Amino acid sequence: MDPKEIIARRVAKELSDGDLVNLGIGLPTLVANFIDPKIDVYLQSENGLIGLGPIPEKGQEDKNLTNAGGQYVTLKQGGMYFDSATSFGIIRGGHVNVTVLGALEVDSEGSLASWIIPKKLVPGMGGAMDLVVGAKKVIVATTHTNKGNPKIKTQCSLPLTAYKEVDLIVTELAVIEVKEDGLHLIERHPDTTIEEIINQTDAPLKYTNVKPMEVKS
Amino acid sequence: MDPKEIIARRVAKELSDGDLVNLGIGLPTLVANFIDPKIDVYLQSENGLIGLGPIPEKGQEDKNLTNAGGQYVTLKQGGMYFDSATSFGIIRGGHVNVTVLGALEVDSEGSLASWIIPKKLVPGMGGAMDLVVGAKKVIVATTHTNKGNPKIKTQCSLPLTAYKEVDLIVTELAVIEVKEDGLHLIERHPDTTIEEIINQTDAPLKYTNVKPMEVKS
């Protein structure tokens, strides 16, 4: 299975009935494909809607209906539109249950770097800083390494998106919980070993009872 | 002519085409009756509308449509409703051209006391503090005295509604402009004299060319 699909499938299991969820651009967007159809999850897009539906069929695109990545989307029954101040009021005010976003680096304290590589890549933080500070639960969904270079570190070296806000890290290899005393490895992909995970992680990992990661269809 | 009508008629002449105007409870409400029909003035009510229309006919009252005094009102064509945060955003943000309100006391610096007589009358400030601070032009519409006791003073003795915000004072005897150097008597009612006005005012009045107050129908 594609690493991205493994991650998206596992993240989807974190969502509960009634949750308001914001999925970041890129990999996190895939999570929508794997949400348990038996529960009602409401997707927010910070550019101004709740009730994000699937990509429209070809020819059905509406230039006034996009997600925060600028892609054409649809609105589900029961969804609605609002302005940017309202949208970030929802985000900052703790009304978003779960936000899922990618990382350049994430560290033992739950700090996240995701928006800038000084002098190389300066796209801007967009809504990420508000989402990470405001959402009740912050899930980082990322490949375990960047072409072999660990993304999970003792301390982020890049400028932060937010300090001590991440709750859970989901990669194609492992599920790691961020607690007061550091990172706890709680699940591993059945095809890998704890040793392999430790080798690809640049931070101490605590573990006692590591369960197999659920990634079935 | 009734003193209140004199005041309301004179205040109405301060309004210009396109103005957004907030009329306080009581005497200021009467101003609406005397607005030049050739101009478009939009009345705001801080409980949540722009486009205040006349009192409804008997039997046509809607319990969900009131003004800030709790009276049943109507909405004019082109009017709209909004919540209290939006309403005071409009007020505080300088989008109201003129606010007209009553006074317990008003002074030489343009400070106003209108909301409390300690240990006697403690109704609360309602929206008055925001209106006086936020509106571009603040007109105090009041009888010249309270049963002979001057309301216009060198300095307010009661707790303030706002400090140095009043622009114009309109009474049944006079029109007084508040400037950096104090109060300027600019108009007097034809039936009174400058001396009578000075006698009933507890603050110095500057004057050079005092015009007759326009109070015709």
Added chain:
Amino acid sequence: MDKWITKKAFINLLKNHQSIMVGGFMTCGTPETLIDWVLESEVKDLTIICNDAGYPDQGVGKLIKARRVKKLIASHIGLNPYAGSQMSEDALDVTLVPQGTLAEQIRAHGAGLGGILTPTGRHTIVEEGKHVIRHNDQDYLLETAIGADLALIQIEACDRLGNAVYSKTARNFNPIMASAANTVVALTNHQRDSIDPECVVTPHIFIDYIVKEDTHGS
């Protein structure tokens, strides 16, 4: 997720010493049925946050008259003599707040802001004990966010999920209070199959429970 509840479930949400926001402006847009149920519940020592103190027999005024309120945060209490008299005898702790400041404090809490800088109340007794912060040659008071345990709001209609619209000036404080309390209960006059997505005033995610007006006494 069924948000639609009856009187009994509503009363189970109530506790002594709760802070409760109540929508309405001089009782226009106040959920009277919910207030009646609070009265029936016997909870007391409440903190009420409301634009005003209502009238003796309308709105939060009923709770004040029945001496169920320990603290009141409002912009105006002049139409309910019980509020004034209980304040004089120190039975009711009243904090008077400029109406626009109250609205922003409530909105701020709902939007996750710690507070706002307002020019309203400078050089008045409202300024006492507050930080004054200068910006662009103007002084502002720092007014901090106000939240509550519970918000009781009146809506005109909503869909099954709770997407809400209001009626005319009954909107007032209701939408901002819906964002600023841990638990939000809406009293609705009507249920509709759907609400135009462009016209939803309060998105369903803000509303925890809904009571339909005609479930009176059920």
Added chain:
Amino acid sequence: MDKWITKKAFINLLKNHQSIMVGGFMTCGTPETLIDWVLESEVKDLTIICNDAGYPDQGVGKLIKARRVKKLIASHIGLNPYAGSQMSEDALDVTLVPQGTLAEQIRAHGAGLGGILTPTGRHTIVEEGKHVIRHNDQDYLLETAIGADLALIQIEACDRLGNAVYSKTARNFNPIMASAANTVVALTNHQRDSIDPECVVTPHIFIDYIVKEDTHGS
């Protein structure tokens, strides 16, 4: 009071060194026709306040590519390489602001607030040089209000007075920008006889001038 203007009257509103807010999110909800007219006008050294830098040939990106912008306040510039390259060569002064903070700063100006306290950006480079204020055991950054000389917004429809509604996610920053500039020009797709008073998003008093989309080139 006729607010309906043509291209010529619009161009007369423009000046060098103006600060201009432009609505839109990745150009969804951006008034492209008005931007084209700004390009035609030859004004320069503009300060642009916009959610993002647009694309090279869309939205405010066109103004950046044409080097008419001296300063840009935005939350994201990643889709317009001209923004990044001009920033590197010090030809464009870019201030990056968290999107929710930018929205509140603009709203604050429109609502007469000096600023707001937000938890966003604490312990990041956004915090540099800002006041940190503690409230209820949490640290907040004091972020001050942002206004502009001119706001250019896209609306879907309005009545004769300018009561405006938007279309779907093209709403975004447009309503708050309509409140925060000295002069507000709306580009509308449609004029309607009336707008439902319950569904007006931007009251007419915020809009100074209206351009109808089909007056292109007139």
